[in-house]
Amino acid sequence: MSMINYASREINCKLVYYGPGLGGKTTNLEHIYGKVSPNTRGKMISLATETERTLFFDFLPVDLGTIRGFKTRFHLYTVPGQVYYNASRKLILKGVDGIVFVADSQIERMEANVESMQNLYDNMAEYGYDLTKIPFAIQYNKRDLPNAAPIKDLQASLNPGWPIEEAARQKPTPDPAHPGESLVDKVDGEWVGHAPYHEAVAVRGDGVFDTLKAVSKLVLKTLS
Amino acid sequence: MAGAASWSFNESDFKQIQTHLQAFLRDSNARCALLVDRNGQLVATVGETPQFDPTAFASLTAADFSANDQLAKMIGEAEFASLVHQGERESMYLADVAKRVILVVLFDQRATLGLVKLKAKGVVGELNKVFAEMFNRVGTGQAQQKGLLEGAEDEIDKLFG
Numbered sequence: 001m002s003m004i005n006y007a008s009r010e011i012n013c014k015l016v017y018y019g020p021g022l023g024g025k026t027t028n029l030e031h032i033y034g035k036v037s038p039n040t041r042g043k044m045i046s047l048a049t050e051t052e053r054t055l056f057f058d059f060l061p062v063d064l065g066t067i068r069g070f071k072t073r074f075h076l077y078t079v080p081g082q083v084y085y086n087a088s089r090k091l092i093l094k095g096v097d098g099i100v101f102v103a104d105s106q107i108e109r110m111e112a113n114v115e116s117m118q119n120l121y122d123n124m125a126e127y128g129y130d131l132t133k134i135p136f137a138i139q140y141n142k143r144d145l146p147n148a149a150p151i152k153d154l155q156a157s158l159n160p161g162w163p164i165e166e167a168a169r170q171k172p173t174p175d176p177a178h179p180g181e182s183l184v185d186k187v188d189g190e191w192v193g194h195a196p197y198h199e200a201v202a203v204r205g206d207g208v209f210d211t212l213k214a215v216s217k218l219v220l221k222t223l224s
Numbered sequence: 225m226a227g228a229a230s231w232s233f234n235e236s237d238f239k240q241i242q243t244h245l246q247a248f249l250r251d252s253n254a255r256c257a258l259l260v261d262r263n264g265q266l267v268a269t270v271g272e273t274p275q276f277d278p279t280a281f282a283s284l285t286a287a288d289f290s291a292n293d294q295l296a297k298m299i300g301e302a303e304f305a306s307l308v309h310q311g312e313r314e315s316m317y318l319a320d321v322a323k324r325v326i327l328v329v330l331f332d333q334r335a336t337l338g339l340v341k342l343k344a345k346g347v348v349g350e351l352n353k354v355f356a357e358m359f360n361r362v363g364t365g366q367a368q369q370k371g372l373l374e375g376a377e378d379e380i381d382k383l384f385g
Contacts, residue, residue, distance in 0.1 A: 003265050004232040004372060011372075012265045042279045047287075056291075059264075059283045065383040067376055072383075075264060075283065091290040095263030220380045224373035 002097050002223065010071045013219050014095055015212075018120050019102035020112035021053070021081030024141040024202040028102060029060045029076055031205045032212060036062055054080040056088050064216055074216055081116065090123045098135035098219040100211055101195075102202075103158055105140050105148035110157060117158050132162045135218030138197040139211045144204070151199065161192040169193070177210070233358055238268065240354050245270035248347035252340045254317075254331035259351075260285045261325050274330070289318060289326050306344070308337065317341065319348050322355035 003012045017025040026046070033044045040063040047056035058078040063071055079089040101120065103113045124131045140154050164170055164184055170191040173184040177196060184193045196214055200207025233241075245257045249271045256271035258278070264286035266278050274281065289307065296304045306319040317329040317340050327348060331340055373380070 003261060003263070003267075005267070006232060006234050007238040014263055014265075043277045045280045045284065056287060059280065061279045061283075067373060067379050067383060070372070075279075077283075087294060088291070091287065091294065094290065095261075217380055217383075220373060220383075221377065224376050224380065 002219070004070070008071075009069055010073055011067075011220075011223070012073050012075065013097040013216070014075045014077065015098045015100065015215060015219070016092055016096045017076065017078040017100045017102055018089075018093075018116065019081060020104055020109060020116040021083075023081060023102045023104040023109070023113075023116075024200075025078040025081065025102045026054055026058050027202040028100070028139070028141075028200075028208050028211070029058050029078055031202060031208045032062065032076065033060055035205065035209070040064075053082065054078055055085070056080065057092050067220065072216075072220065074219075076212075083115070083119075086119065086123070089119075090126065093123055093127060093129075096129070096134070097222075098215045099131070099137075100215050101136070101138045101158070102200075103138060103140050103154060105142045105154060106145055107147050107149045110149060110153075113154075114157055132193065135215055135222060136195045137211055137215040137218070138195050139200045139202075139207060140197060141200045141202050141207075143199045143206075144201045151197075155194070155197065159194050159197060161187070161194050164191040164193045177214070233267075237354065237358055241268050241351065242270055244347050244350045244354070248329075248343055252329070252331070252343035253335040254329045254340055255335075256330040258282070258285075258328040258330075259321070259325055260328060262286055262289070262323075267325060271330075285318065285326055285328055289320075306341070310337070317344060319344050321348055321351045322359070324359070325351070325355060327351065 017028055019025055029044065033041060042061035045059040049055050060076045061073060062076065063073050065072055077092050079092045101117060121131055138159055140151060142148060169184060171184065173182055175181040175183045175196060177198060183196060184191060198207045198211045198214065200211060202208055241259065249257055256274055258269050259267040260282040261267055264283035266282040269278060292304050292307055306317065309316040314330065314332055319327045321327050327344065329340055329344060
């Protein structure tokens with residue numbers, strides 16, 4: 001639910017980083033906080049437990065630039081990944097404009113990824129939002145670890161594709177981030193869409209801004 | 225956008241909101257009034273300029289209100305339409321406006337909670353009317369937003385390099 005303030009000439013959008021516990025959602029925000037100039041970001045707020053696990057959310061506002069004289073301000077939130085914090089997690093999704101799903105690439109975390117993705121679909125559906133129709137990107141994090149699953153397997157489990165019904169979107173759409181792959185394609189006579197994905201090592205900052213830029217761009221394009 | 229209704233307000237809405245809030249601050253002796261949308265975005269600030277980061281404050285306010293909303297439901301209440309956080313010197317009063325926005329009033333010893341509550345009831349009524357009108361215009365509002373960045377694809381692409 002983007003909010004446009006004509007008085008202060010600001011476009012405010014809400015992005016939520018979702019995903020299983022210890023997957024790197026907070027690390028994404030910490031990297032952004034560390035890299036973005038203090039003039040263009042606000043204070044980072046973390047509601048965490050004593051052991052630094054996210055209890056309610058992390059919050060970071062960043063200005064990404066000016067378009068048509070409007071300052072584009074993105075409010076980045078993370079949710080607590082642990083399964084039993086679902087009530088808090090759901091609250092953060094309210095009014096979301098774009099979602100980044102931070103998946104943990106480790107083979108051992110595959111089940112946790114799938115469970116969290118299902119939880120995201122369910123929570124979104126309860127608000128009446130359709131995940132396949134809002135700006136959404138997947139980040140496969142921890143690509144540097146030796147036990148990281150192949151991208152092909154992660155894609156098959158977490159981003160297998162959904163039917164594209166709107167005629168306007170039924171056209172082959174190449175994935176700009178991965179030459180040779182497509183975001184929308186015809187499979188067995190049906191149009192199938194996938195969420196754009198990015199590989200990342202969030203602790204080193206690899207892929208963090210690629211993901212943020214991709215999803216922010218999708219959000220702004222919904223206003224154009 | 226699927227599922228999420230966006231909204232916008234113009235200069236004249238903003239002026240009306242400011243006028244109501246200024247009168248409220250005068251009558252209640254409170255220091256500052258903020259309007260925060262339920263998603264955590266700051267809509268307006270009237271009165272003394274807060275010494276804290278207003279963006280962070282707004283996101284925490286929305287989270288506070290949402291969490292309390294859920295607590296209300298758990299104990300069988302439809303909602304807590306208002307909340308009070310009382311400190312030794314500084315206190316806050318929060319009230320729902322039109323189910324979409326939260327009025328946050330900051331006050332110190334110069335004001336009393338009773339007076340703030342009483343006067344807030346009046347201003348919430350006025351703000352409810354202003355917001356109801358704004359949301360009724362939602363058709364035009366959305367059309368305005370749709371057009372806002374229309375044709376700006378190049379600029380968007382440039383922004384992200």
